[in-house]
Amino acid sequence: MNLFLDAFAWIFAPDRLAGSVPLPLAIGQHLAYTAVSVLVAGLIAVPLGWAIGHTGRGREVAVAISGAARAIPSFGLLVLLVLVFGVLHKPEAAVTSFVLLAIPSILAGAYTGFEAIDRRVIDAGRAMGMTEWQILWRIEVPLGLPLLIGGLRSAALQVVATVTIAAYVGLGGIGYYIIQGVPLRRFDQILGGALVVVAVALVLDGLFALLQHLVVPRGVAAGRAPELRTTSSRRRAAVESSTT
Amino acid sequence: MSWVLDNLDLIGSLALEHLRQCLLPLVLGFVISIPLGWVAYRFRLTRGVILTIVGLLYTIPSLALFAILPTVFGVGFLSETNLVIALTVYAVAILARSVADALGSVDPEVRQAAVAIGYGPWRRFWGVEFPLAGPVVLAGLRVAAVSTVALATVGILIGVDNLGYLFTNGLQRRIVPEVLAGTLAVMLIALLVDVLLVLAGRALMPWTRRRRAARAPLERMALRAGGAV
Amino acid sequence: MFTARNKGRLALGAVAVGVALALSGCAAGDPLDPGQPSTGEGSDTIVVGSQAYYSNEIVAEIYAQALENAGFTVERNFSIGQRDAYLPSLEDGSIDLFPEYTGNLLQFYDADATATESEAVYAALKAALPEGLTVLDQAPATDQDSYNVTKAFADAHSLTSLEDLAGLDVPIVLGGAPELEQRPYGPTGLADFYGVEVSFQATGDTTVEELVAGTITMADVYSADPRIQTEGLVTLADPKGLFLASNLVPLVNADIASEIADVINAVSAKLTPEGLVALNVRSTVDQASTPDIAADWLAEQGLV
Numbered sequence: 001m002n003l004f005l006d007a008f009a010w011i012f013a014p015d016r017l018a019g020s021v022p023l024p025l026a027i028g029q030h031l032a033y034t035a036v037s038v039l040v041a042g043l044i045a046v047p048l049g050w051a052i053g054h055t056g057r058g059r060e061v062a063v064a065i066s067g068a069a070r071a072i073p074s075f076g077l078l079v080l081l082v083l084v085f086g087v088l089h090k091p092e093a094a095v096t097s098f099v100l101l102a103i104p105s106i107l108a109g110a111y112t113g114f115e116a117i118d119r120r121v122i123d124a125g126r127a128m129g130m131t132e133w134q135i136l137w138r139i140e141v142p143l144g145l146p147l148l149i150g151g152l153r154s155a156a157l158q159v160v161a162t163v164t165i166a167a168y169v170g171l172g173g174i175g176y177y178i179i180q181g182v183p184l185r186r187f188d189q190i191l192g193g194a195l196v197v198v199a200v201a202l203v204l205d206g207l208f209a210l211l212q213h214l215v216v217p218r219g220v221a222a223g224r225a226p227e228l229r230t231t232s233s234r235r236r237a238a239v240e241s242s243t244t
Numbered sequence: 245m246s247w248v249l250d251n252l253d254l255i256g257s258l259a260l261e262h263l264r265q266c267l268l269p270l271v272l273g274f275v276i277s278i279p280l281g282w283v284a285y286r287f288r289l290t291r292g293v294i295l296t297i298v299g300l301l302y303t304i305p306s307l308a309l310f311a312i313l314p315t316v317f318g319v320g321f322l323s324e325t326n327l328v329i330a331l332t333v334y335a336v337a338i339l340a341r342s343v344a345d346a347l348g349s350v351d352p353e354v355r356q357a358a359v360a361i362g363y364g365p366w367r368r369f370w371g372v373e374f375p376l377a378g379p380v381v382l383a384g385l386r387v388a389a390v391s392t393v394a395l396a397t398v399g400i401l402i403g404v405d406n407l408g409y410l411f412t413n414g415l416q417r418r419i420v421p422e423v424l425a426g427t428l429a430v431m432l433i434a435l436l437v438d439v440l441l442v443l444a445g446r447a448l449m450p451w452t453r454r455r456r457a458a459r460a461p462l463e464r465m466a467l468r469a470g471g472a473v
Numbered sequence: 474m475f476t477a478r479n480k481g482r483l484a485l486g487a488v489a490v491g492v493a494l495a496l497s498g499c500a501a502g503d504p505l506d507p508g509q510p511s512t513g514e515g516s517d518t519i520v521v522g523s524q525a526y527y528s529n530e531i532v533a534e535i536y537a538q539a540l541e542n543a544g545f546t547v548e549r550n551f552s553i554g555q556r557d558a559y560l561p562s563l564e565d566g567s568i569d570l571f572p573e574y575t576g577n578l579l580q581f582y583d584a585d586a587t588a589t590e591s592e593a594v595y596a597a598l599k600a601a602l603p604e605g606l607t608v609l610d611q612a613p614a615t616d617q618d619s620y621n622v623t624k625a626f627a628d629a630h631s632l633t634s635l636e637d638l639a640g641l642d643v644p645i646v647l648g649g650a651p652e653l654e655q656r657p658y659g660p661t662g663l664a665d666f667y668g669v670e671v672s673f674q675a676t677g678d679t680t681v682e683e684l685v686a687g688t689i690t691m692a693d694v695y696s697a698d699p700r701i702q703t704e705g706l707v708t709l710a711d712p713k714g715l716f717l718a719s720n721l722v723p724l725v726n727a728d729i730a731s732e733i734a735d736v737i738n739a740v741s742a743k744l745t746p747e748g749l750v751a752l753n754v755r756s757t758v759d760q761a762s763t764p765d766i767a768a769d770w771l772a773e774q775g776l777v
Contacts, residue, residue, distance in 0.1 A: 003315045003504070020654055020673040070390045071434035073397040076427035079411045083420050087679035088686050161305035165398060169415070170651070170677040178307050179401070180651035180675070182322075185557055187311075187505050190321065194311035201303045251762055314504030321504040322555060403525065405552050413552075415678050416527050417757045 006188035007195055021176050027200060030173040033166075034159045034204075037098035038106075041155060045103045046148065049110020053144065054136055062111055069104035074162045077101065082169050094171050098162055102155035109151015113144025145215040153208035160201050174200065247421040255410070259429055262406035265399065266392045266437075268328055273335025273388060280336065281343025282369070295341055302337035306330060306398045327399040334395060335388045342384020346377035379452050382445040386438050393434040397426075407433075505557045519733065522559050522568040523551040527763075528616065528697060531752050532572040532721060532744070534767035536737060540570075542777050543736045556581055564605050566726050570733065573608070573724040576617055576717030584657070589714030591615075595722070607730050609723040609737050612744035616697035617719030618658060619708045620647075623684060627707040634710035638669045638691075645669065648676035648683055649693030658715050666715045681706075697746070699754040721749065743774045 010016075016023040052058045078097040085093035117140060125135045167175030177193030248255070284294040304312070309330045311321065319325045350373050358372045374381075400408030410426030413419075445452065519540055523533035530551050537547045550568060553559040556578075562568040579586050579598045588597040595611050602608065622632060630641060638645065653659045654673045663669045671691070676683045681700045684692040691709075694701055701708060721744055723737045748770070755766045771777040 020675065067390075067438075068431070068435075070387065071394055071431045071438075073394045073408070073411075073427060073430045075397050075400075075408060076411050076423060076430060079415050080420070080423045080427055082679075083415065083418065083423060087682040088688070090679065157303050161307075164305045164307045165401070167651075168401060168412075168677070170675050170679060172675075175307060176651060176675065178311060180654070182402075182555055183650070183652040184655055185505050185555075187314075187321065187503065190311045191315065194308035197308045198304050198312070201305060201308075202300065205300075205303045247760055254762070319504070322557060400525075403553060403555060409525075409552055412525065413527060417760070419757075419760050 003187065003191060004195075007191035010186075010188040010192035011196060021172055023196070026172060026174045026176055027196065029171075030160070030163050030175075030197070030200060033095065033098065033163045033171070033173065034156055037095055037159050038102055038152060038156050040095070041099045041102035042106055042152065044099070045106035046110050049107045049148075049151075050114065050136065050141070050144075052107075053111035053114025054132075054140060059111065062107055066104045066108045069101070072101070074101050074158070075165050075168075078162065078166055078169065090169060090171060094163075094166050094169070098159045101162060102159050105155040105158065106148075106151045109148045109154070110144070113147030113151075114140050116147060117143045142215075142217050143220065146212050149208060149212040149215055153205065153212070156204055156208065157201055160197070160204060164197050245421065247419060248425045251422070251425075255407075255425055255429055258405065258407050258409055258426075259433060262393070262396060262430070263433060265324065265327065265404070265406055266331065266389075266396050269331035269335050269392055270385075270389055272332045273339050273392075274385065276332070276336050277339035277343050278374075280340045282347060284340065284344040285347040291344065295344065298337045298340045301333055306334075306395060307401060309333065310398075310402050322403040324399075324404045326402060327396065327404045331392050331396060335392055338388040338391065339381075339384050342381055342387075343377070346380035346384070347373055349380055350376045375449065378445070378449045382441065382449075386441050389437045389441060390434045393437060394430055397430055518546045518548050519569045519729065520548045520550055520567065522549075522553050522562070522571045524559075524572075525552045527756050528695075528749070528753050529572055531756060531763055531766050532749075533570075534763045535740060535744075535770060536570055536572065536723065538764075538767050538771055539736050539740050539776060540733060542771070545733070545736075560606075563724060563726055564603065566728065569726045569729050570737070571724045573722055574616055574719040575608075575611055575722050576719030578722075578724065579717060580657070586717070589717050591718035591720055594718050595720065598722070605727050607725060607727045609725060609730065609734055610741050611720040611722040612741040614697065614721045614744040614746050614749040615719055616695050616721060616749060618649075618653075618693050618716050619696045619711070620691050621684065621694045621701060621706040621708050622691050623687075624705045624707055626690065627709075632707065632709060634712060635663070635667050635669070635715065636710075636712060638663075638709070639667055641669075643690070645671040645691055646674055646689045647671040647691050647693070648674050648680050648689035650677055650680075651675040653693050662715050666713045697749045697753055699750050699757060702750070703758075739776060740771075740774075743776065 011023070049062070052062050074097070077100065078094060081093040081097045082090055085096070121143070122135060122139060125139050130138065163171070163173045164175035164178070167173055167179045174193055174197040177196075178190050181187070181189035181193065280294060280298075284291040301309075310326055313319060313326055313329050313333075314321045317329060319329065354376065355368065355373060358368045363371060396406055397408035397411065399406055400412050407426050407430050410422050410429070414422030414426065521533050521537045521540070523530040533549070533551060537549055540547050553562075553568075559568060559571060560581075563571055575591070575594045575598050579588070579594055579601055582601040582603075583597070586594075586597055586601070588594045591611075595608075599608060620635060626632070630643075631637065647653075647660060647663070649659075654675065656662070660671050660673050663671055674683075674689055676689060676692070680689070680692045681694060681698065681704060683689045684694075684706065685704050692706075694706065694708075696708070700706070721741070723741060725733065725737075752766055752770060755761045755769075756763070768777075
């Protein structure tokens with residue numbers, strides 16, 4: 001109990017509003033880096049993922065990229081880019097590394113969102129005379145949104161975690177307290193910083209989960225029973241994955 | 245490039261350290277996830293709670309988890325044990341869900357057939373359900389393995405030497421090939437572990453060699469697991 | 474997803490985790506004190522450790538090779554990290570020898586130490602060390618914190634000493650490792666000792682580049698950093714003793730101190746400030762490997 005109490009005391013001490021990096025500023029920096037990175041990554045990955053999902057082409061490459069990207073050590077990529085861009089362009093280097101790390105999850109969310117759609121719905125659209133663009137925007141995008149949001153959620157959490165580590169190269173953010181606390185031997189600070197960043201991560205996760213629930217089109221949600229006992233594992237997985 | 249050639253022994257010894265540090269979390273994670281995933285699959289009431297807790301653990305950034313674990317387990321903050329426990333937590337987070345989904349993906353008719361033949365619950369699990377769930381579990385295991393190898397590099401921030409050393413040392417001395425070598429070495433090892441798991445899967449589950457049908461749900465599960473940091 | 478039932482489960486799960494965490498937080502002691510580190514090696518192997526700092530690692534490797542040349546069996550345990558991690562290992566014998574810095578180590582054990590001169594610090598350190606640890610002779614080489622400005626800035630404002638900063642009309646941004654903000658010789662020390670108000674920016678490993686680029690005005694750079702010379706930085710004098718002198722000193726487990734004293738003291742005697750800078754240059758500029766640098770230095774000094 002004493003360790004957590006110390007940490008909470010640290011978090012809510014008035015000192016947190018002073019110093020070179022006040023706590024609210026650190027949280028703001030953290031969220032700003034996350035938002036910018038996910039946005040830029042989304043601008044790149046979402047159209048690409050939709051194109052792959054809609055046409056079915058380039059799928060193997062996308063799958064390979066998503067798989068390989070998981071193997072990239074984010075800390076290593078960050079340090080590498082900081083050295084390559086030059087230590088005076090740290091923010092640019094950092095954001096680039098965050099964007100690169102976020103792209104695979106969003107890409108995967110975009111194209112699997114389209115793939116999970118029942119082919120018959122798309123066929124129905126074609127039968128009704130919809131153009132490819134109409135199919136894309138009226139059928140595929142809305143139905144694919146939950147999985148896309150899932151991908152964005154995954155990416156955002158990964159960036160939040162990497163921004164925490166980025167304090168090591170002096171980027172600020174909430175990780176600053178953890179990195180500073182180690183040589184100062186202040187565990188209340190280390191734990192306090194950790195709890196703050198966990199809270200931020202959980203809130204973000206909750207917001208995305210809420211968003212994922214809200215974007216399910218009304219017609220789809222109404223037709224779905226909460227617990228399905230289908231024998232088709234494919235259909236079951238398709239349903240389950242959109243109710244993460 | 246010459247830096248890499250001059251320091252192959254350093255890279256090699258760090259790589260071995262790295263592998264060693266990743267092995268235990270994966271084994272432990274796998275062992276812990278099997279009963280956990282089974283409970284989540286078997287008892288609908290617990291499924292929500294278990295998967296929620298596991299999901300929450302997964303959202304915790306690694307550096308923060310390193311700070312929280314000492315309060316729970318009493319390990320030192322700057323110790324290898326702390327790193328191993330943290331990596332195990334993330335592995336369990338990925339694998340528990342995989343195991344639960346995998347068991348759920350087994351065709352109920354097969355399970356009923358096993359009951360009809362007279363298999364008891366233990367034999368049904370180990371003889372029928374788990375082997376059939378194998379491919380999905382393997383997919384989760386591959387994701388967990390690759391994520392663990394990449395994530396272990398953060399251990400250098402709590403004083404645990406592995407390939408992550410090449411990042412901090414390279415930054416201090418401004419040697420780009422060193423950082424690049426470290427990054428590539430991590431990716432190579434992750435790829436190696438992935439290939440080994442695929443081969444092990446083919447060896448242990450010969451009936452899956454022809455199967456292509458279960459691709460898409462496997463990927464969706466892998467996507468849900470996401471990438472750990 | 475957020476049905477009433479799921480919300481209930483979510484809340485239950487969160488409460489369960491929270492209670493578990495809270496209860497467990499009661500039991501744990503100080504997580505920064507590792508408690509019982511691994512058991513020591515056989516008594517005839519000397520274990521040499523180092524900090525996660527490339528310069529410290531070079532000195533540790535020099536110790537290691539010097540001992541090997543003298544016939545000892547040596548095991549290396551480098552890049553251990555913070556003092557909290559390795560000091561207990563030194564005390565219980567799982568590490569035998571460690572290159573340390575007198576001033577910083579003294580502040581670690583006695584935060585209120587008043588000694589600032591090299592000899593006084595060394596004497597105070599010997600007194601402050603716990604049972605089981607001792608130091609051998611200190612080397613002439615120092616590697617301590619120092620405040621530096623660019624030559625251009627020093628010339629423009631006629632700065633040679635920290636005292637000259639008091640009347641400066643430009644805002645001073647101090648850069649350094651994140652923990653500098655809270656150190657006694659950081660911004661608060663500057664205010665107390667020299668009446669200088671500075672703002673702080675954590676620049677960590679990129680401090681020197683940022684000083685040269687002008688994003689910070691003054692930087693905390695280790696005195697053995699070769700870039701002080703290569704970048705033409707001016708180290709501001711410290712007449713009031715804000716910084717403790719920090720000479721390189723071998724920290725050893727008291728049990729084996731006498732065994733290795735001769736070998737290590739011979740090494741320390743030859744380690745000059747310029748020599749240390751030269752070693753660092755070989756690592757950062759020539760990018761040579763640590764074992765090569767150490768072997769070459771020992772050969773040059775005639776110690777091998």
